[in-house]
Amino acid sequence: MKLLRRVACFSLVALCYASVQPVGAQTADASSTLQALQQLQQAQQLGNATQPLSPRTVPLPQGTLNPNTISPATIQRMLSIDPNAGQSPHPSNDPNNPPQDPNKAEVPLISAHDALPDNEFQRFVFSATGSRLGVFGQSYFMQTERTFAPSERIPVPADYILGPGDELFVRVWGSIDVDLRVTVDRNGLINLPRVGAITMAGVKVSEAETVLRSQIGRVFRNFSLNVTLGQLRSMQIFVVGQARKPGSYTVSSLSTLINAIFASGGPNTNGSLRHIQLKRNDQVVSELDLYDFILNGDKTQDVRLQSGDTVVFLPKGPQIALLGSLDNPAIFELKGSTESAATVLRYAGLSRISVNRPTALLERVDSLNTKSPRSVNTLKLDDQSAEAALLRDGDMLTLFGLAPAFGNAITLRGTVAAPLRYPYTAGMRISQLIPDREALITPDYYQRKNRLVQFAAPTTQAAAAVDVNQVNVEHDVRNIVDEPNWEYAVVERLNRDDLTMQVLPFNLGKAVIKHDPEHDLVLQPGDVVTIFGINDVSNPISRRTRLVRVEGEVQAPGIYQVRPGESLRSLITRVGGMTPEAYVFGTEFNRATTKATQQAALNEAVNRLENQLASAGADQAANLVTSDAQTAMQLRAAHAEARKAQISRLRSIKSTGRIALELDPTTNTLNDLPDIPLEDGDRIYIPHRPGFVLVVGAVANTNGLLWRDGKRLRDYLNVAGVEPDANEAGLFVVRADGSVEHNHAHRGWLDSSLDNLKLMPGDTVVVPEKTDRETFWTTLVRGLKDWSQIFYQFGLTAAAIHTLRL
Numbered sequence: 001m002k003l004l005r006r007v008a009c010f011s012l013v014a015l016c017y018a019s020v021q022p023v024g025a026q027t028a029d030a031s032s033t034l035q036a037l038q039q040l041q042q043a044q045q046l047g048n049a050t051q052p053l054s055p056r057t058v059p060l061p062q063g064t065l066n067p068n069t070i071s072p073a074t075i076q077r078m079l080s081i082d083p084n085a086g087q088s089p090h091p092s093n094d095p096n097n098p099p100q101d102p103n104k105a106e107v108p109l110i111s112a113h114d115a116l117p118d119n120e121f122q123r124f125v126f127s128a129t130g131s132r133l134g135v136f137g138q139s140y141f142m143q144t145e146r147t148f149a150p151s152e153r154i155p156v157p158a159d160y161i162l163g164p165g166d167e168l169f170v171r172v173w174g175s176i177d178v179d180l181r182v183t184v185d186r187n188g189l190i191n192l193p194r195v196g197a198i199t200m201a202g203v204k205v206s207e208a209e210t211v212l213r214s215q216i217g218r219v220f221r222n223f224s225l226n227v228t229l230g231q232l233r234s235m236q237i238f239v240v241g242q243a244r245k246p247g248s249y250t251v252s253s254l255s256t257l258i259n260a261i262f263a264s265g266g267p268n269t270n271g272s273l274r275h276i277q278l279k280r281n282d283q284v285v286s287e288l289d290l291y292d293f294i295l296n297g298d299k300t301q302d303v304r305l306q307s308g309d310t311v312v313f314l315p316k317g318p319q320i321a322l323l324g325s326l327d328n329p330a331i332f333e334l335k336g337s338t339e340s341a342a343t344v345l346r347y348a349g350l351s352r353i354s355v356n357r358p359t360a361l362l363e364r365v366d367s368l369n370t371k372s373p374r375s376v377n378t379l380k381l382d383d384q385s386a387e388a389a390l391l392r393d394g395d396m397l398t399l400f401g402l403a404p405a406f407g408n409a410i411t412l413r414g415t416v417a418a419p420l421r422y423p424y425t426a427g428m429r430i431s432q433l434i435p436d437r438e439a440l441i442t443p444d445y446y447q448r449k450n451r452l453v454q455f456a457a458p459t460t461q462a463a464a465a466v467d468v469n470q471v472n473v474e475h476d477v478r479n480i481v482d483e484p485n486w487e488y489a490v491v492e493r494l495n496r497d498d499l500t501m502q503v504l505p506f507n508l509g510k511a512v513i514k515h516d517p518e519h520d521l522v523l524q525p526g527d528v529v530t531i532f533g534i535n536d537v538s539n540p541i542s543r544r545t546r547l548v549r550v551e552g553e554v555q556a557p558g559i560y561q562v563r564p565g566e567s568l569r570s571l572i573t574r575v576g577g578m579t580p581e582a583y584v585f586g587t588e589f590n591r592a593t594t595k596a597t598q599q600a601a602l603n604e605a606v607n608r609l610e611n612q613l614a615s616a617g618a619d620q621a622a623n624l625v626t627s628d629a630q631t632a633m634q635l636r637a638a639h640a641e642a643r644k645a646q647i648s649r650l651r652s653i654k655s656t657g658r659i660a661l662e663l664d665p666t667t668n669t670l671n672d673l674p675d676i677p678l679e680d681g682d683r684i685y686i687p688h689r690p691g692f693v694l695v696v697g698a699v700a701n702t703n704g705l706l707w708r709d710g711k712r713l714r715d716y717l718n719v720a721g722v723e724p725d726a727n728e729a730g731l732f733v734v735r736a737d738g739s740v741e742h743n744h745a746h747r748g749w750l751d752s753s754l755d756n757l758k759l760m761p762g763d764t765v766v767v768p769e770k771t772d773r774e775t776f777w778t779t780l781v782r783g784l785k786d787w788s789q790i791f792y793q794f795g796l797t798a799a800a801i802h803t804l805r806l
Contacts, residue, residue: 115142116244119269122331125321125396128363133321136330136347137273137294141244141266156229156254158206163253163307164188165233168200170212174223181230195219205229235307239264242271242313251305257288258302260311267313274333275314280306289335295347318393322348325355325401334391341379341397342386355381356400365394410523414531415484417441424525430491430511431520433529437512440531445481452480483534483545484508491521492528546680550575553582553686568676568684577670583689584668586736586762588658592681595657606650613643660738665760690736690761695719697767698726707761714755716765727770736762 116138118126126132162168164186172178182190188201198215200208209227216225233253237260239246244265251260257278267273273290285303292298316333323329328348362379379389379397391397409421410433417439425432434440486509493502508531510516523529534545546562548571555576562571568589572578661674692704693716700721713733722728733741733754743754759765 116269119316121319121321121394124394125323125331128396129321129323129398131323131329133323133329133331136328136332137290138266140294141262154254156205156232158204160205160229160254162200162203162205162208163233164201165235166200166253167230167232168208169228169230171226172216172220172223176220176223184233192216235305237305237308238310240310240312242268242315243311244268244271253305255305256299256302257286257305257311258293258299260305261288261290264311267316270316271313272316272333274317274335277312277314278303278305279310279312280308285309291333291335291347320344320391320393321396322399323396324360324399326350326399334393338390338392340387341381341389341391342383344391344397345381345386350399356402358382359400361398361400362389362391363396363398364392367394406526408525410525411528412531413528414489415440415442415482415533415536416531417443424523428523429520430506430523430529431515433523434508434512434531440484440512442482448480485532485534485537485539487539487543488537489529489531491523492530493524494526541679544680546678548678548680548682548684551683551685553579553688555579562678562680566678568678569670569673570675571678572670572673572684572686578686581688582668582686583736583762584670584672584686585663585665585760586687586690587661587663587673588683588685588687588738589661589676590657590683590685591659591679592657593679594659595655598655598657602653602655603651606647609650610647613640613647658738660735660740662739663737665735665737687762693759693761694764695767696764698723698769699767707759711759712755713757713759713765716759717755717767720765720767722767723769725770727768730768732766733757733759734764734766736760 164184166184168182170180184190184200188199189197190200191197195216203211212227213225234250237249237251276288277284278286286301288301318334319331321331326348332344332347360379360381362377364375366373408424410424411421413419489508491504495502506519506521510519542564547559548562549559551557691707693707694704695716696702705716705719731743
């Protein structure tokens, strides 16, 4: 067993020796190296691993590994290493796996997931104020790339001092032609052919060319020289103390103290930003205050690092919390035991405009006072007081924002040209705040007016006039201007005595136009004057802007504004009356408010009809007891589908808002029209006298039928041809004036229909279809079959009972 371990150890020694050989030699020995590690692992597993091997029995070269110091875990890690790792004899062409820069290793980032936990003072501030404050300056260390890879892309400072490991490119031409790439060795020397060793360690870069020229000049004459830096040396430093990522770091020779601070992640929760020391040979070389760098970019204490330097993060010093009305509330660290409030406010970048400087709230902690360790005081923030006020450890300073109150402002809002705050003057009245009518025209009026004539290049004459019609004109008249309510406006005022709001109404027209002292109120500072629009408060109908459309056989059809107290007759008289072709009995009178009411009633009626049909269908299905129930169910399902289609058609009907005028068909004068008061949105249409009557529904001929004086309803039905599935009992007539004559309303002892009704031009006869098309005989035959089936079943039952008794 000992022999096996010794063989494995010799193989491992060969591995160590091969590791310093060229890449090709290392590749050739990869398999033998793996075998050596496996042999050593087997030796440790089979033998007693706790018994050491005598170093005398295995003579090892100086500097190689001792087999007694190789643990099983070390061997396992070495076995897991890919023997080809780090070898790239050929450049990779894989775009997803580009070749890595050997001078720059992949280093993780410090992300938001690595955020530091709150320290004790942060938790104390949160419990006292409810605000979770961050530590000032800590955010600078988030998303920081932790790498010290030497950079070859930046110029080297002239005061850079050469040392072991620095690479120089020496180019000489003239009497000699030399292009060398040399590295300063550990003794600080470089060797040049025919010149010898030259000491370069400790030489500044700016003096390197002079030194080399002097040394080469001792051997050669008449030459030119150029010296540049190649790969810079790396060195090891240490980061200790209250650092976020303490440890040993390999850094570039160009690195400075600030580079090391940021690469190590800065201080931890208890580390200081104000006291960061750089020690060299047990002496403090520099002490850096990061506040100076973060706030002012001051790098006077930022020195270049040297090999073996130690960066020490001292514990955090006194802390204060600054919160309230400022952009950067945070916890700040004091430089000494105290600092002035003005200095701390400058750290936070305080905006003096938005802060109530006369007053701030200072909460102070006195740990020696065990009974009441916390106190609250006010602090003035004017320049002199802020410089004199000293903040100490544990203080919490809360800043208040400016009060939003205006001392001399009158607020004007609502339907006005410029809703703003206006300066108050002594004795100011409503008429001074709103000097004329122009102050009540909103800017939207001019914008809407300008959009009426936006330039466009129409292709046809019809396209050019597409926006000029009664509908658009009516819409523009209604919406182009926001009309003020001349009858009612208010002043809102705060009563300073009991802090209650007062509402002072006034008549806008009397205040602005007539300057009535009773309504032209005297204003006070802080008042809010509200001007309502005509639609904001419901006014009497006579004071509203009412637009009515008059169309058809009148002398001047168009859109008219209704005057107070004007009715249907008076308006038609004002527009010049009717033409000789006017058909008064067919006058259509539509109202917008009635349209909404009719539509709601129509929807309710359709819903009620749908529920009734569904209930009737359910009752019929429950009474099916015969063998033909399946067939009957199919028929009733078909009827149900038909009823659904009818319901869908009914739902598609939209109300027009027409009001039946119930006119006398025999008269045709203006006085026959009812004297109806007009409302906004009314539409009056007086048609010319038509020459036809319509018959629609379950008829063969749905064309218009010529009207002839003296013809009755039955005459028109005969001409139209009533279908067999027509429901004549539900027949009705829509008269030209909008009234309806129904068949049920004309039932009597001798005459129970509308057959003898005299129709007028423009009347419409509606013949509905039957919803239940099962005839009396079909119902009778189905019932007889049902009873026959029942009696048959009774007979079978009686025969069975008689047989059992026998």
